[in-house]
Structures are given as structure tokens and as C-alpha cells.
Amino acid sequence: MTEARDANVRLLRQVYEGLESRSAGAIAGALHTDVELHVNGTSALNGTYVGRDAVVAWYERLLDDLEPGFRVPPHDVLVHDASLVVAPAGAVRAGEAQRGVDIYHFADGLISEIWITPWV
Secondary structure, three states: HHHHHHHHHHHHHHHHHHHOOOOHEEEEEEEEEEEEEOOOOOOOOOOOOOOOOOOOHHHHHHHOOOOOOOOOOOOEEEEEEOEEEEEEEEEEEEEEEEOEEEEEEEOOOOOEEEEEEEOO
């Protein structure tokens, strides 16, 4: 892998570790100031969020909603210098695996855009 790809995978791990440890601060450190988050599906968290503060606020709402023991199981990651496509094995919540596809784009060494699309 190239240095950029390695750095992008580290940022992805930082986000997922922040989810599992319930640390919005860890997630915020991976986000570009002008990050955009697009969430598709049917939950109250759906929508488009622009800017680090709005995206961190979204993650805080998500973290508040997660049950104890939430984890992100291993997943497949397609890595490119400028983007990652993640097919999680299923984020575990309420004893059920939830599947989806997440796409991350990068700029200036940080996550600049995120697309989260759950499988319904």
C-alpha cells in the first residue's frame, strides 16, 4: 500500500475505535474542517451534515443511541489513495448485525466526505 492509503486506513480505524469506545473526540480528530456527512436510510439521523461541528454532533447523537457493548466487527475495505469503500461485516447493536456500505473520501490528510448507506 502507498503511504496515503496507509494513512487513510489509520483514519478509518480511528473513527471505528472512537465508535467502540464512545469517543466523539477521537472521531473529530480524523475529520477535515469542511467535512460532509451523507446518511441514507430511514432513521432520525438521516440527512446531510456539513462541517466538523455538525458531523461531530451527529456522531454524538449516534453514540448516545448505541447500546453498551456496541462493536464494529471486521469488514472488507477497498482502499485507494483518495477514498475507501467499507463493507462492514455488520455493526452489532441490540444483538443484531446491521449491514451497509460506507464510503470515505480524503483531503489534506483527513476525512473530507462520508457516505453511510445501511442495507434495508
